[in-house]
Amino acid sequence: MQALYFAWVRERIGLDAEPLDLPEDIKTVAALLDWLAQRSEGHGAALADRSLIRVALDNEFAGPEASLAGVAEVAIFPPVTGG
């Protein structure tokens, strides 16, 4: 699975994107975020406040209970502020 990071999530993690080799027991967005938060200090800082984290799976917004089955790309970012 490919991970994309945007805005201050990107800055705190220090990466635009990275490949993820997920353990088999990580089946939902919530589980993915918990697992990712352990990856580095930057990941932990980026994902500390889950109320400020939004996720898209293969370019579609997804909630914490969404399944990762068959997903090729996960984008993680703050609430959007365009317009």
Add this chain to the structure above:
Amino acid sequence: MQALYFAWVRERIGLDAEPLDLPEDIKTVAALLDWLAQRSEGHGAALADRSLIRVALDNEFAGPEASLAGVAEVAIFPPVTGG
């Protein structure tokens, strides 16, 4: 008092404007319209359906009970359709 007519009120009466020499007992807009409607066949046709008649006194919209005291100009027209 000067009367101004607009749109189909103007067309039915056949005049843009005319001076009115009001009898002393004509004190309100409603009384004025009743009196004017007798003035000619055109006036009668123009003022037949009062639900479609709007009035402004000295450039301010006025209801049927509005007083004519001190009024220099009365404008009579259909509901507006600008914009």
Add this chain to the structure above:
Amino acid sequence: MRIAIRVQPEPFDTAAELARLGTSRTDIGAVASFTGLVRADDGLTALTLEHHPVMTLRQMARVAAEAETRWPIAAGTIIHRHGRLLPGEGIVLVAVASPHRAAALEACSFLIDWLKTSAPFWKREEGPWGARWVAARAEDDAAAARWQ
């Protein structure tokens, strides 16, 4: 008055009016505009707008002043034409610049809704039917009433 008002027989240029509003200021976050145009419905060939000149300007100024008390308006323009217009021509332009998006959009809607019901203009349509006066619509009154 931060909203300029014009009543004129000449065509107006929406693009030029908008360009004028937004230029050389950095406190404007939003510009909303509305342009009303003559539609060739049912073979309409021309639309003539008659108006009460003195009262029209007075009512437009009043509506503009009301908008300025309700929303933070940095600049604005209202142009209403009179005379004989052809299909595709602009009838009315309302443009509002404001620091904020909601203010610009709401003020723009308010101005056009109120103009429709409070400015003394009357439309006459020419077409296959000859000439006929446009009847006022209850939905225009309803649109204006929601701002009260």
Add this chain to the structure above:
Amino acid sequence: MRIAIRVQPEPFDTAAELARLGTSRTDIGAVASFTGLVRADDGLTALTLEHHPVMTLRQMARVAAEAETRWPIAAGTIIHRHGRLLPGEGIVLVAVASPHRAAALEACSFLIDWLKTSAPFWKREEGPWGARWVAARAEDDAAAARWQ
């Protein structure tokens, strides 16, 4: 799709876009537009828009399609910029042409409200404070929710 969509780093010309929408048609009775601009609040010197390119276009197309199911839209344009913008520059343009006034005004408001909450753009402000990311505002969510 009657609403054209563009995401670009280059500036756009609201006036030219509006002129293009309204021309050579006689079935359009109303054109409503909204332009969002960079404000120099508190000494802001630049605004950078980051975005998720694939998802942005998809979300804009979805919002445009939803507007077309809700209102009779003859033509429209949505342009959203990304990259670094200076005070006074346009960020976003929404323009809608419709036979009817209410449809044009409502669709325009709907499009900008939904873009704000569903298109993946993020604003970073430069100024006396250095650089900071703009926080999402609850009132933007509320503005979008009223269309649901």
